[in-house]
Amino acid sequence: MVWGAPRFLKFYLICGVAAGLISGLASYVETYPILADLNRAIDGHNFSLYSEVYNKYNLQLFDNPPFEKIYQAWMANPSDNAVAPYAAEALLQYKGYVTSGTAVGASGAIFGLIAAAAFLFPNDIIYFNLFIPIKMKWFALIYAGLELSMAIQNNPMDQVGHVAHLGGALVGFLIVYFGYRRKGRFF
Numbered sequence: 009m010v011w012g013a014p015r016f017l018k019f020y021l022i023c024g025v026a027a028g029l030i031s032g033l034a035s036y037v038e039t040y041p042i043l044a045d046l047n048r049a050i051d052g053h054n055f056s057l058y059s060e061v062y063n064k065y066n067l068q069l070f071d072n073p074p075f076e077k078i079y080q081a082w083m084a085n086p087s088d089n090a091v092a093p094y095a096a097e098a099l100l101q102y103k104g105y106v107t108s109g110t111a112v113g114a115s116g117a118i119f120g121l122i123a124a125a126a127f128l129f130p131n132d133i134i135y136f137n138l139f140i141p142i143k144m145k146w147f148a149l150i151y152a153g154l155e156l157s158m159a160i161q162n163n164p165m166d167q168v169g170h171v172a173h174l175g176g177a178l179v180g181f182l183i184v185y186f187g188y189r190r191k192g193r194f195f
Contacts (some may be wrong), residue, residue: 023116027116
């Protein structure tokens, strides 16, 4: 109601795209060293490189491929490179696991809207879970803090794009902050 439909849609789309880009960049920064180590071990075909990657990334926790069996077999005779093709295949499978994944959703854009609403209407009351009254500014800060905490934990079983949420919130806040300084004209 404040911006009108065209500006609202632009804002929403910009926050969503920016959240996806920020999340992709964070994924790249996080996985690049892992991929470099894996490529070095795959190309090296020797026990010491495999052992280094095995220990560094706790590959014994993975059953498929059976890293532990490969490690034990190779550790019995480190100079025997007959195990090297099996190790390389297992590392290639793990590399596929590390690089796979897609991001689907619009939650980054929603977080941009939450940040904008918290900036524009900080003292407006919302009802969290329909019963708990909370000011918009506190809701946004608490929610962003939870997202930051979960992003830092980096739980591999958590399939939520916490960095995308934070990126959308940051971009939404910056657009509104600098737009507000230009008397509400940000597009």
